[in-house]
Amino acid sequence: MADGRSPFADLKPTVGAAEAPGPRILAVGELTRLVRETIQRAAPLRDVWVEGEVGQVSISSAGHCYFTLKDERSQLRCVIFRDERLMMPFEARTGLRLVAHGRLDIFEPQGAYQLYVDSIQPSGRGDLALQFEALKAKLAAEGLFESARKRPLPPVPLTIGLVTSLSGAVLHDMRRVLTRRWPLAQVVVSACQVQGQSAAPTIVAALRRIGRWTDPRTGRGVDVVILARGGGSLEDLWPFNDEQVVRAVAAHPCPIVVGVGHETDVTLAEFAADVRAATPSVAAELVVPSRTDATLRLRGLADRLAATGTRALAERRQVLTNERRALEGFRPAALLAAERERAGLLLDRATRVMHGIVAADRLVLERAAERLPMLLAGTVASARTAFARQSAALGALSPYATLERGYSIVRGADGTVLRDARRASVGDLLSIRLQRGELDARVDKVRDSSA
Amino acid sequence: MTDQATQASRATDSSTAAQATDQRLEALPFDRALAELQSVVTRLEAGNLPLEESIALYEQGVRLHERCARLLGQAELRVQRLVESAGGQLRALDLSLGEAEEG
Numbered sequence: 001m002a003d004g005r006s007p008f009a010d011l012k013p014t015v016g017a018a019e020a021p022g023p024r025i026l027a028v029g030e031l032t033r034l035v036r037e038t039i040q041r042a043a044p045l046r047d048v049w050v051e052g053e054v055g056q057v058s059i060s061s062a063g064h065c066y067f068t069l070k071d072e073r074s075q076l077r078c079v080i081f082r083d084e085r086l087m088m089p090f091e092a093r094t095g096l097r098l099v100a101h102g103r104l105d106i107f108e109p110q111g112a113y114q115l116y117v118d119s120i121q122p123s124g125r126g127d128l129a130l131q132f133e134a135l136k137a138k139l140a141a142e143g144l145f146e147s148a149r150k151r152p153l154p155p156v157p158l159t160i161g162l163v164t165s166l167s168g169a170v171l172h173d174m175r176r177v178l179t180r181r182w183p184l185a186q187v188v189v190s191a192c193q194v195q196g197q198s199a200a201p202t203i204v205a206a207l208r209r210i211g212r213w214t215d216p217r218t219g220r221g222v223d224v225v226i227l228a229r230g231g232g233s234l235e236d237l238w239p240f241n242d243e244q245v246v247r248a249v250a251a252h253p254c255p256i257v258v259g260v261g262h263e264t265d266v267t268l269a270e271f272a273a274d275v276r277a278a279t280p281s282v283a284a285e286l287v288v289p290s291r292t293d294a295t296l297r298l299r300g301l302a303d304r305l306a307a308t309g310t311r312a313l314a315e316r317r318q319v320l321t322n323e324r325r326a327l328e329g330f331r332p333a334a335l336l337a338a339e340r341e342r343a344g345l346l347l348d349r350a351t352r353v354m355h356g357i358v359a360a361d362r363l364v365l366e367r368a369a370e371r372l373p374m375l376l377a378g379t380v381a382s383a384r385t386a387f388a389r390q391s392a393a394l395g396a397l398s399p400y401a402t403l404e405r406g407y408s409i410v411r412g413a414d415g416t417v418l419r420d421a422r423r424a425s426v427g428d429l430l431s432i433r434l435q436r437g438e439l440d441a442r443v444d445k446v447r448d449s450s451a
Numbered sequence: 452m453t454d455q456a457t458q459a460s461r462a463t464d465s466s467t468a469a470q471a472t473d474q475r476l477e478a479l480p481f482d483r484a485l486a487e488l489q490s491v492v493t494r495l496e497a498g499n500l501p502l503e504e505s506i507a508l509y510e511q512g513v514r515l516h517e518r519c520a521r522l523l524g525q526a527e528l529r530v531q532r533l534v535e536s537a538g539g540q541l542r543a544l545d546l547s548l549g550e551a552e553e554g
Contacts, residue, residue, distance in 0.1 A: 156482035183526040308495035
């Protein structure tokens with residue numbers, strides 16, 4: 001305010017001079033500094049808790065939050081600097097009642113006193129918030145929240161334990177999710193209260209019940225547990241911050257998922273859980289696989305199974321062809337043409353059968369996507385019929401069929417079929433396969449007919 | 452004739468064996484049935500199996516597939532409520548939707 005001082009500058013050249021007794025005239029800046037120093041020296045003002053309703057709020061481009069805190073009688077200007085603001089659990093919003101902590105100071109350029117806030121809590125919950133922090137620190141120190149303690153969830157649970165209230169939408173919602181996603185599961189509800197002073201002990205008891213229950217039919221307990229509650233006020237959710245509840249969650253014999261409130265709500269029970277779910281419905285989603293995925297995977301396996309059947313048939317067909325070739329080796333030249341014709345007919349027939357089956361299998365594969373289970377059963381039936389026909393055809397082509405007509409098969413000691421007398425020596429042991437039975441014989445003499 | 456006799460007895464053997472297998476399959480939970488089906492398919496794909504064995508394995512695969520497909524297709528979520536008697540005995544009783552909502 002230099003211009004305010006200039007008219008009197010010549011009259012009072014030295015402000016606060018020794019020859020001018022009486023009240024000392026201060027510059028505004030000096031007074032402001034004086035007030036500021038006084039405030040700064042007052043210990044109670046360096047560590048202030050104050051409660052009120054949030055009035056106007058504005059966020060500066062630098063990210064600092066300016067707001068007023070008011071009650072019926074006064075207003076207080078407050079500042080939350082950006083760094084502190086980003087660490088806070090919630091934002092100051094107009095109309096919100098809250099308890100702010102900070103130091104009082106003067107912003108000299110504006111001569112305004114204001115509270116430099118370093119933490120805020122919802123109003124009326126100051127005690128709860130302090131309790132929450134204290135218990136959280138204590139249990140964390142015991143290692144209850146450590147990630148090394150977390151157990152994996154079973155990929156496909158047979159039985160799911162739900163610990164929640166029988167009334168309300170939560171059970172209904174979770175039931176709907178499980179019905180849609182994985183109706184193969186069995187759900188066992190262990191009921192508890194989820195609100196009010198007496199809720200915590202009922203939650204602990206319900207967790208214990210579900211932990212010790214076993215299905216009398218299978219002798220097995222639940223594979224996974226969900227502890228759930230719908231949204232509510234901080235007080236409503238408070239039982240899930242109860243020390244005994246948190247301990248019961250941490251010590252539960254089954255892997256446990258906790259889904260309490262909405263996404264933004266955080267309770268200590270969730271920290272102690274093996275898996276934290278944002279909401280009860282998310283918890284239900286998390287514990288089961290998806291039926292759609294399982295159906296797709298099953299379909300893939302069915303396709304591969306059908307393909308192995310088709311391939312097995314193709315291999316048998318190859319065997320059939322090989323048998324024919326081997327057979328030709330046994331036949332005297334005179335009969336060969338006739339036999340070949342007969343064999344050819346049989347082979348053609350068998351081949352037609354095979355082609356039919358391969359074609360049928362192809363059809364099966366094409367339709368597999370629609371009606372796999374039924375068609376697969378059909379494939380097996382037709383494959384079995386085909387194998388039966390095939391072995392009949394093989395029987396007709398078998399070298400043993402010629403034995404009926406008086407031919408014999410002579411094998412050497414090593415089991416190889418003898419075609420040339422020169423391959424045998426006097427004294428060799430031979431086995432002669434007749435139509436009925438076999439003879440063991442010894443070579444008496446070797447005559448080389450071609451000689 | 453003796454062949455027929457052995458075949459017949461083999462047939463009864465395999466049918467009782469199949470019955471036992473069916474019973475075992477009926478009790479098989481989905482994940483186990485799917486895992487078995489997976490291993491059957493893998494073994495069949497590897498090949499090198501005698502005909503009889505591969506047919507038996509194929510049939511087993513089909514039964515496993517049927518089991519899985521039935522479980523997936525017909526399953527209905529079963530919801531029970533745990534009730535504790537005075538003696539501390541726990542029983543699971545079926546819970547109807549209405550009951551839950553009235554709660």
